[in-house]
Amino acid sequence: MAHRVDHEYDYLFKIVLIGDSGVGKSNILSRFTRNEFCLDSKSTIGVEFATKTIQIEGKTIKAQIWDTAGQERYRAITSAYYRGAVGALLVYDITKQKTFDNVQRWLRELRDHADSNIVIMMAGNKSDLNHLRAVSENDGQVFAEKEGLSFLETSALESLNVEKAFQTVLMEIYHIINKKALAAKEAARTAGPIAQGTSIDVSDSAGGSKTACCSR
Amino acid sequence: MSSSTVDASASDASSMPQKRFSNLRSVRWRIDLGVLPSSPPASIDDIRRVTADTRRRYANLRRRLLIDHHSPKNGKASPDLTVDNPLSQNPGMHELLAPLVYVLHFDLDHLTQVQKLYEDLFSDEFDKISFPEGDFLSSHRIRRVNNWESGIEIENNLHKICSDHSLDELDPDTREMLLLSDSYGAEGELGVILSERFMEHDAYFMFENLMFGAQGVVSMASFFSPVAGSNSILPPVIEASSALYYLLSIVDSSLHSHLVELEVEPQYFALRWLRVLFGREFCLDDLLVIWDELFYSANSRYIDNDVEFNFEVLCSPRGAFIAALAVSMLLYVRSLLLATETATTCLQRLLSFPQNPDMKKLIEQAKSLQVLALESNILSSPCQTYSNKNQLTISRGYSLPSASALAKTSLNVIPDRYWEEKWRVLHKDEELRKQSNGHSSSSGIMKKILTKRLSFSRTNSEPFEGNNAHALSSVRRRLFGDSSEVIEVAKDHVKSECNESPVISDNLNVGKGFPEELADQGTSNCMVEETLLSGHNALVVSTHTGPHDIGNDHENESEKSSITSNSFLGDNDEETISMEESCSQNKQDEESTNMEEPCCQNLDKQLAQDAEATSSGDVDSIPEQIAAPKDRKPFAGKFQWLWRFGRGSKEENQESKRLQNAGHVEKDSFDISHCDGTYTSCGINKRIEVGDKKVMDTIRNLGQSMLEHIQVIETVFQQDKSKCESLDNLTNNILGGKGQGTAIAALKELRKISSLLREM
DSSP: OOOOOOOOOOOEEEEEEEETTSSSSHHHHHHHHOOOHOOOOOOHOOOEEOOOOOOEEEEEEEEEEEEOOOOOOGGOOHHHHTTEEEEEEEEEEEEEEEHTTTTTHHHHHHHHHHTTEEEEEEEEEEETOGGGGOHHHHHHHHHHHHHTTTEEEOOOTTTTHHHHHHHHHHHHHHHHHHHHHHHHHHHHHTTOOTTTTTTTOOOOOOOTTTTHHHOO | HHHHHHHHHHHHHHSSSSSSTOHHHHHHHHHHHTSSSSSOOOHHHHHHHHHHHHHHHHHHHHHHHHHHHHHHOOOOOHHHHHHHHHHHHSSSHHHHHHHHHHHHHHHHHHHHHHEEEEHHHTTOOOOGGGOHHHHHHOOOOOOOOOOHHHHHHHHHHHHHHHHHHHHGSOHHHHHHHHHHHHOOOOGGGGGOOOOOOTTTHHHHHHHHHHHHGSSSOOOGGGGGGGGGSSSSSOOHHHHHHHHHHHHHHHHHHHHHHHHHHTTTHHHHHHHHHTTTTTTSSSSHHHHHHHHHHHHHOOOOOOSTTTSOBSSGGSHHHHHHHHHHHHHHHHHHHHHHHHTTSHHHHHHHTTTTTSSSSOHHHHHHHHHHHHHHHHHHHHHHOOOOOHHHHHHHHHHHHHHHHHHHHHSSOOTTSSSSSHHHHHHHTTTHHHHHHHHHOOOOOOOOOOOOSSSOOOOOOOOEOOOOOOOSSSOOHHHHHHHOOOOOOHHHHHHHHHHHHHHHHOSOSOOTTTTTTTTTTHHHHOOOOOOOOOHHHTTTEEEEOOOOOOOOTTTTTHHHHHHHHHHHHHHTTTTTTSOOOEOOOOOOOOHHHHHHHHOOOOOOOEEOOOOOOOTTTTTTTGGOOOOOOOEOOOOOOOOHHTTHHHHHHHOOOTTSSEEEEEEEEEEEEETEEEEEEEEEEOOEEEESSSSOOOOOHHHHHHHHHHHHHHHHHHHHHHHHHHHHHHHHHSSSSHHHHHHHHHHHHHHHHHHHHHHHHHHHHHHH
């Protein structure tokens, strides 16, 4: 009875939400997964988790999103936290310059701990607070281009671009995986058939950690 | 308002004599947290004096800090503040403070209302006294009385009441409360224990003692210490997280290995659980009940300095309770967790604990696990006897409190974790060894309580796949082990008869990723509940495990084991109970149907008449000698399909399993064959000469319990029936109409037998 078939997806992608404390990560998450927003939400302790399933090109993608507490000082989890993550949403607060300045540090953290092929979307959150803006959209754009990141300004409060931000990340991951899967298929044509649907092994072509996310 | 229910459930759950100040949580907590003196029961005056002292200290501290804060502006002050101000930067710390302030507030309100009542009382409405609670709700007008003055007034009132009427008519708590709010004495207002003016002071010291542990083991502040960076020592919060996994691995290795396999590291969820002491997992009322228990558990070091231990956090009862409650919570949502297939979904479940949980159950379980946590934290001495004794003690302490509660659970809750846990407790060594093999296993045990005295429980026997068959009984030797000699003998025996006995190791993924109900039912075995064994009587227990084909070579083995057990009988006096349990397992590969692993184990255990080790004295009522010859029933084979079904449809291999448990009362020429599986059958093969009435009672209880078993199986059948449609072809193959018919017929037989038994 408790056994619910959890296989109703084609791909399972792990996405991490990172960024300074108070930039709105948890509300971005709740907006995306539950369409909820809470003005006085409690700060995250440790990690919180959510999932959402979306469709991309006829495929069902299940996103598992890990939302970590922004207090870097208390990261108990760091390395394991990024394990298997194929996407990251790096959030800053457009009304707080400091959170934007820290994006660089978060990128470093990603490079240290996450898969090198991780897809990163930078999100300037709280775009509804335009009158308090401290970081111009252009600054964000320039930085993102320089670092090779996707970029969007979001508002969890007004539900602006949140869905799009996640979709962009997931889409990009999907295409990468797909490409790899095709390549792997080509390569494996001689080696034998691939078990259908269940496991697409891309570990040979790229960092091994990718397998975990797209298998099943 | 809700305080009365909360208090009631708290004292229910605690099942101890009413704690002091049971109506005044804030006072109790102050005592439990070490702010106020507790032992020996401090007089009100003592408490008052200490109260005044702490308040003075706080006043000084605050004055100093405020001055310090303003004077040295080195430019360094502000960053320090953001980092070190505990309430700003650490998510969660204020959540530890808030309930403390709340209870202080709550009690003050309570006091105000009582005071109000007693004022009314003076205007000659004496009748209201007996129903003080009723009035609280109706009086909206909360008048802030000056404690100082009203205290004196009340004192006078009390004297008056005393002289006029007996104080016994009053709620003693109320009386105490009035005394606590009295400013009479040397300390004056500063000594008023419940004081609105000093709430800040009082809250501070409660918070401080909570955060720093008052020289005890658990310091909440340490849970907030940086966890990354320093590689030297394990950060306390991580250590505590590991401790709870350790405890879980002892009591429920299948759940533990499920979590481990999903790569759910304990700190992923425990970080939140621990840092705010479960504050985010429960509503406030429930949280207060939890904290009642938590604080009531002393924080002092329980283990001597020279004793080695596993986890620092488990060295105090409070730390052990924290880990125990966490495990209790895990077990509470066990089936939900086992059904998850990814770390994320599992963690989602873990961080959205069900609302309105059964607090009593949670806490009772936590308390029994607390004992286990404390005991298991001590690294056992190499001496076998010692460790066995130790384990028995653990299990007893562990099992007794929850047994009655669990017995009440309905049949729908088939796999009661209690037995499973119990079983695991007893075999933690093996479990640990097994884990090193990196495979999961599930060992389900279905609860069975025959009587309060005599209990049988089925453990599961594991599916045997590949390599060598494993000997279950060796796992279970601890269960019966109390006499090291016997264990040695048993060990030898095992060695001689077994290829290998790596115990339930590898390949055992029953129930993994599968709803526990089925998985647990699918497994079967017999377990003689330890209370049976732990009376004042000496026992001989013979456990026999081995695969056999239907009507095949098993005869030899069973004879052997019978002999073995009989040989022990000779050593014992009249009051010897011998239970023999024969468990046979057979594993058939799909391809080679008759592959048999020649594995057989006999374990014979004798519990010496050790009053201490067997202090429960439960077996007094079974003074007869019970031996257990083999009496195999052909049912076993018929349950194969059921077994396979229980394994889950995904499994390719078919495991079949037969279990037999035979009990035989020699003196009375009374033979019981207890064929167990999830499907119990008992046969009475010989006549029964009415011997001891107690034995008859036992038999009746057996019959009753059998009936319960049968009902369980029938329930499962119903469930399975409805389920099987959704399961695919394999199930259909297994569930051939014929097989089911046979099984049902067998069940009917069993029903008859059980009613026979009961009517004796």
